[in-house]
Structures are given as structure tokens and as C-alpha cells.
Amino acid sequence: MAHRAIRFIPALGLTFATVALGGMALAQRLDTFSDPGDARAALQRAQQAARGAESRGARLEAAALAATEAAEKTARQGAALAARIQQAEAQIAAGEARIALIDDQRQRLGRRLAERREPLLRLTAALQKLARRPLALSALRPGSLRETVYLRAMLETTIPEVQTRTAALRAEIGRGRRLEAEARAALTALNASEQELDTRRERLLALESRQRIESRRASGAADREAERALALAEETRDLDTLIARLDDASALRRELADLPGPIIRPPRPRDSTVVAAGLAEATPTPAATAPPGDFQLPVIGRTVAGFGAVSAAGLVSSGLSIAPREGAQVIAPASGRVAFAGPYRGYERIVIIEHDGGWTSLVTGLARADVAVGETLLAGSPLGVAAVDSPVVTLELRRAGEPVNPLDYLS
Template identity: 50%
Template sequence: MIRVALPLMAASLALAVALPGIAMPGSSDAARFADAADAREALEAARQQQRNARARAERLERQSVRSEATADKAQADAAALAARVQQSEAAITAAEAELALVEGQRLALDRQLARKREPLMRLTAALQTMSRRPLALAALQPGSLEDVVHTRAALASAMPVVRERTRALRGDLDRARALEKSRADTLGSLRSAQASLTSRRKELVALAEKERVLARRAAGGASREAERALVLSEEARDLDALVGELELAGALRVRLAALPGPVLRPEEGKAAAPQPVAVPSPDSTEAPSRYLLPVAGRVVAGFGEASVAGSRTSGIAIAPRPRAQIVSPGAGRVAFAGPYRGFGSIVIVEHGNGWTSLVTGLGNVAVEVGQNVTAGSPLGQAPLRRPEIALELRREGESVNPLDHLR
């Protein structure tokens, strides 16, 4: 019976000593999430953001293929690549959440094995002591044969317990190996997503610059408009006043564009042909046909929530990844792009029909005043430290909840 116990002793000793020390580097990934429920929520959100970005990229890539105009094609290409960048960012967030979940399971398994190890070690030590005693010497000691009989009886009752505990530990070992494999697979996905993100960001920088050059050539008076926007930003008493002034300028520009063109001078001896007068149609009040959040992340402040100062928020705030890609929430024209006091770099996009979007908190800006953008066009990146991007949607100066218009 003692011989039978030796393999079980060796197995139980190896399991008890080795399992709690299984190394899984990178436990700092779990620090980004408060607990397992927070990590699961982040994982689900990241996977949904990944699916949305992939679908948007595929739609824009098809649109680029159909585009005949060079400017339209460049715009669609830049927006598609920005969506691919956001897809890679979401993949990284999902991988980090998966790593945090695996790490949490590993720590729980370590605690469970620590509770099992001490009694198992005592049992193993006792069995090893008994196994080292030669059976031949037992006959030379008084009462030793009786002790052997009692020992064999004790072992017979103890062996089922040893086998059961060894079986449970073997199950724990299999589970630990599965966790280790899951972590290795997730780390591989994380490295792949990081490499893809780096490559796509480089491509996007070059493509965004190309789109800016094309937009600059197409818009003759863009430089004067940019200078005027800069003057307005310096003169405006606050951000609301700046947006109001830009909305007035945009409305004036629309009215001027709707006026009939100059009438050609008639040839000598011929009367001027009557020209049709353009009658402006009633202004539409429809919101942008496609509207999306400018960045992937967690909404940390909702529309109308009370701020620390006691005022109500006029938009939403999103906490993204550092250097996350920021895109235009809807199609329109850039009315302002650059730094504004207290808000970091900001971008104001006029959508038409009196609708305006304001995106603040950018770390850098990739568009210029007067540039036309589509929903998803790259606007810039979030800052590296403590990023928080705010989005406001306004209809003729009145703030509305942007979440109500996502489509």
C-alpha cells in the first residue's frame, strides 16, 4: 500500500508546490478596470465599437470606389482609414479587458490553491516519512508488525482522500494551463492590433495631409475665412459667443450663395433675355442624415447633467484612449479648427439647416477652416494625458442631446 501511495504523493507534492507560482506577466493590465464586471462591460462595449468601425470603414471604402471626383475619393479614403484606426483602437481595448479578466481568474485560482496547499503538504510529508521506513526493520521492533497492520489500514482509508484531492488539483492544473493559453492568445491579438494601429496611423497622417491640400486648392477664400475665424476666437468673450458668431457668418454665406449670379451684358442690338430668379425654398430643419460619436470611449458626462459649478452640461463628455482618433460626427464644413482658451484644440463643423457640432479637448487638429468633411472624416487625435473629448450639437444656437440623433 505504501508503494501505491508513492506516485500519488509525488503528484500531489508537485501540484501543491508548483501551481500557486504559475507566472503570468502583465498583471498591470487589470489596473485599468475596477473589477471583473467593469472589465466585462468594457469588453462588450469595445467589441461593439469594433463592429461599428468595421462596418463604417467597409461602407466608406465602397463609397470611395464609386467616387469619380478626386476630392470626394480622397475624403472617403481618409474617413475609411480613420474608421480602420478606430477599429484597431477598439481591438486593443477589447484585448486589454480580456487580459484583465484572465488575470482576475488567475488570482482567484492562486488563492484557491493556497488554501489547498497547506493540508496537502502535511499529508504528503507524513506519507513520505512512512515510505522511508524499511519494511524488514519492522520485524525487529516490538509491536512494529501491529503498527504496520494499523498503518496499512490507515493508508487504505486515506488513499481515496488523496486520490480525490489529487484529481481536484489536476483539474486546477488543467484550468491554469487553459488560462495561460488564453492569455498567450490574447497577447498575440493585442500585439497584432497595436502593430496595425501604428501602421494605419502613419497612413492616415499622409492621407489627411493630401485631403487638406486638395481642399485648400478647391476653396479659394479659405485663408481669409481662417483669418476671420481666428479674429473671432480672440474677440469672443466665451465659447458660446464664438459659436454664435460663426453660425451668423455661416448663415450669411448660405444666403449669399443662394443669390442669382451676375447677368451677362447683351450683345448690341439684342435685348437681354429674362433670367429666372432663384426663389429660396423654406429652410429645412432636418438633422444630419448620418451622425456618430467622434471617438470611442466611455461617456463620463451626459447631456444636461449638473457640473461641479452647478450649471448644466450642454453636451456629452467621452473618456477615450490616449491619442485616440477623433472624427467628424457628421458631414459639413469646418468653421473653426484650432486652440481655444480653456478647451484645448477645438473643431466646429457646420452641418447645414442651422445644425452645428462642437468638438473640444483635442490634442491636435488635422483639418482646416473651410474644409468639407463627411461623417467619419479625421479631425485629429485626443491628447496623451487624461483625454476627455466633449461633443455639443446645436440647432440654431440651442443645445440638443447628440445621443438622440445618432444614426
């Protein structure tokens, strides 16, 4: 009978083991979640971003395989790799949110176990002590045999009740073991995603190195244009003025491109019709038309300031500010031509892209810019990476120079 009182005691003495979370770096990242609701929202956001990046990467990889020109193939390969990097980043963010949720459940379960286990431990310890009294010792004491009979009768009725009450406790201990297994699986998946991210970044760096070597062969005009853009950046006082000056330069470049070429001398000059210089109908500069059809966010992360938001200093936001993970991949929000790329006062490195139809996008908050002035980009082409310390990437979209809400034009 004493053995029956001991059978369930090892279960009550089980300690709730914790999973090593992979070091202080991961623990610090998990601290960014303010509560379980924040972690669940981050998990849903990351899962959605991962699906979108995966779909975009597959589409770009298929286009790269179908491309016949080397330049186009390389550009699409770069955009596909950037999409796969963002997919890995989103999977890492999802893994961190999942681990944070599991850790929160385990902590709450641990507190409940501590509350329920204490009184049961005291009770079972007392029952175990009584049950271990030798029968021969009870026979030597007057009346102790009757007490022993009463004690065993009490144990017969008490032990099943204790076992019933500890069933819920044993079930929660089992749930704790399952949560521990889930945490270990999530940590394994997180480590795999981080390794995949490193591999894809190395492949993108190798591809970009080949692109730079190829572009140096015809970089004369591009270098001169980059110098002019940097000179404009030094002359202007703010981003609005810089974008306006770049828009003027872009309009002039379009006008020059639309000029007719040299007229070939006709075989019978006396029969030709002469048109006075300047009287020929010029092609008008197109006004802002439809927005870029492939417009997308340049980085994966949490929105910290929306379009029109008022800061503590009273400034109205003319774009969308996103807080990504440290060193996150930043991509081109749409197809276009790089009008400016480099450092600008107070904004770290920025990239300004001209799109068709009078649209312009501005991306700020880059720690490194991997594009050059005059370069033609596909939607999703790698622009650079975000900062490592508290990164914030801001996207502005302008139509004929006027800021508009980027969220209204997402594809």
C-alpha cells in the first residue's frame, strides 16, 4: 500500500526545464515584443511577408531563366536573390515571434505549476511518511494497531482523491514537455533560416561584384552624371529641393531624348520642304499618369510612422517609415532609373528613383547603397541594406513632385 502512495510523487517533483534560446542576441530580440498580442501580430505580418517574397522570388527566377540577354538575366537574378533574402528575413522574424509566444506560454504554465504543486507536495510528503511506518513498530505500541488500520483505511480513500487532483497537474507537466519540444523545433528552424540568409547574401554579393566589373567598361557618362548629382546634393538645403532639381534634370533629359535626329540630305534638295527651326511641333513632356504597376514596399518590417503622421517636433510625415531587422535587405519599390544614390545630410544614404509618367520614389535610411546614378532597375532590384543600430527605412512616393500615400499604390 505504501508503494501506491509513492507512484505519483516523481511526477510532482518534475522540474520545468527551460530551452536555451540561442544566446543573449536572441534573448534581446525577443525582448522587443511588448506583449503576446504584439508577438502574434508580428508573426502574422512575417508569415504574410514571407509568402509574398517567396512568390516574388519564384516569379523573378522564372523570368531570369527565360531571359535571353545577359544584362537582363543578371538583373533578374539579382532581384530574385533579393526577394529570397527578404523571404529568409521574414522567416527569421516569424521564428522569433513564434519562440516568444512559446516562451510566454511556458512561463505562465510554470507559474501555474508552482501554485498547484506546493500544497500537493506537502500532502504527499505527509502521506508518504505515514505509509512508511513499519507494521512491527505499530504492534509494539498500545492501540497503534487500531490506528494503523484506520490509517490504511484513510489511505485507501485519500490516495485516489489525490491522484484525481493531480491528474490536471500531470497533464500540464505533459503540456510543458510539448511546449519545450516546440521551442526546440522553432529554434532549429530559426537557425536554418539564418544559415540560409547568410548563403543568399553571399550569392548576391558575388553577383553584384560581377555586375560592377561589367559596368566599369562603360562608366564614363555614368560617372559624370553621378558627379553632377552629388554636386546638386551639396547645393540643396533639403530633400524637397533636391528632388525638384533632379526632376528638372530628368525633364531636360527627356526633352533632349525626344529631339529629332539629324535629317539626311535628300537626293533632290530643290524638291524638299523646309521647315523653319523651332516651328516643328515638339513632343510635350508627359504629365504624371498612371502610377508604377509593380510598386511595392522596399523592406520588410513594422510600420512606425504612416503618411501624414505628426512627429513630436510637429513635422508632418510625407512618407512611410518602417522598422526592419538589423541590416535588412532593401529593394527598389518599382522599376525605374536611379537619379541619386549616396549620403545626404541627416538621412544616412538615400536612393532616388525616377519612374515613368512623372513619378519619383525616395528611399532613406540605408547603411549601404549598392546602386549607382543612371542605373536602370527592375522592381525588386537590390538597393542596399538597412542600418544595424535601430534601423528605420522611409519610403516617399511623389507624383509630379507632390508627396502621395505609398499605401494607396501598392500592387
